[in-house]
Amino acid sequence: MSSPRLSALITGASKGIGAAIAVQLAQDGFDIFLNYRSDHTQAKKVAEQIEAAGVSCTLLPFDVADGDAVEKQLALLLDAPPFVLVNNAGFAADSLFGMMDDNSWKSVIDVHLNGFFNVTRTLLPRMMRKRKGRIVNIASTAGQTGNPGQANYSAAKAGLIGATRSLAVEVAKRNILVNAVAPGFIETEMLDGLPVDEIKKRVPLGRFGRPEEVAYMVSFLCSDKAQYITGQTFSVNGGIYAS
Ligand code: NAP
Numbered sequence: 001m002s003s004p005r006l007s008a009l010i011t012g013a014s015k016g017i018g019a020a021i022a023v024q025l026a027q028d029g030f031d032i033f034l035n036y037r038s039d040h041t042q043a044k045k046v047a048e049q050i051e052a053a054g055v056s057c058t059l060l061p062f063d064v065a066d067g068d069a070v071e072k073q074l075a076l077l078l079d080a081p082p083f084v085l086v087n088n089a090g091f092a093a094d095s096l097f098g099m100m101d102d103n104s105w106k107s108v109i110d111v112h113l114n115g116f117f118n119v120t121r122t123l124l125p126r127m128m129r130k131r132k133g134r135i136v137n138i139a140s141t142a143g144q145t146g147n148p149g150q151a152n153y154s155a156a157k158a159g160l161i162g163a164t165r166s167l168a169v170e171v172a173k174r175n176i177l178v179n180a181v182a183p184g185f186i187e188t189e190m191l192d193g194l195p196v197d198e199i200k201k202r203v204p205l206g207r208f209g210r211p212e213e214v215a216y217m218v219s220f221l222c223s224d225k226a227q228y229i230t231g232q233t234f235s236v237n238g239g240i241y242a243s
Contacts, residue, residue, distance in 0.1 A: 184237025
């Protein structure tokens with residue numbers, strides 16, 4: 001009798017990097033739980049691509065920053081927790097520090113850092129019981145170095161890298177591997193409005209990355225080939241920063 005397929009939950013996967021990760025993990029053979037916040041049309045298009053890979057896709061729209069919603073929506077995953085959790089949901093609200101309002105600071109910390117906490121805390125006890133799992137946190141070059149106008153975003157992403165390290169040490173004995181991936185500039189809606197030609201000149205490879213190029217790294221970290229890797233941060237950034 002063949003064993004049931006493993007599953008993966010990806011947050012913020014209606015578009016961009018999260019969608020590319022979801023499609024790649026589907027091609028790797030995982031059933032997909034696809035979280036997003038509001039873009040139902042786009043999420044359904046991603047679901048079609050996932051199902052075309054021959055696996056299932058369950059749409060789970062909720063705000064990762066809303067702890068009650070997370071608990072409620074993830075209840076259906078608790079009996080059979082996913083093998084993979086990718087904490088990817090996020091957005092930026094850039095502003096120079098002197099002009100940053102409460103909402104820009106709190107909303108960015110809320111999604112990236114509290115979102116990671118809400119989703120991971122809900123699933124982790126069940127993953128630990130299964131004694132297997134992979135958690136991949138999507139950080140950013142901004143969490144490794146500084147970007148003007150991004151103190152909120154850098155703080156959230158640096159916090160995520162720190163949480164990755166500590167959690168990895170905590171759960172290693174339960175065979176749960178926790179890593180972060182830090183993309184540089186990747187072609188998604190998040191770059192809308194930025195001076196792209198100027199920024200490209202700063203990237204040693206001379207171009208922005210594609211969402212799929214981040215997804216390949218996540219795919220590797222969730223594969224059998226990555227069984228001795230935990231607590232690390234992997235940059236996918238065209239050489240713009242070397243840690
Ligand atoms: P994107 O194209 O704007 O997609 C963001 C995704 O996150 C969407 O699916 C969105 O859902 C979802 N989302 C936003 N807030 C959410 C919330 N509160 N709850 C649940 N889902 C939420 O962004 P992206 O560029 O792919 O970014 C993905 C991740 O990569 C983020 O963590 C970002 O910080 C990180 N990153 C991006 C870059 C880059 O250059 N693009 C670089 C470094 C790191 P809806 O649209 O359906 O509401």
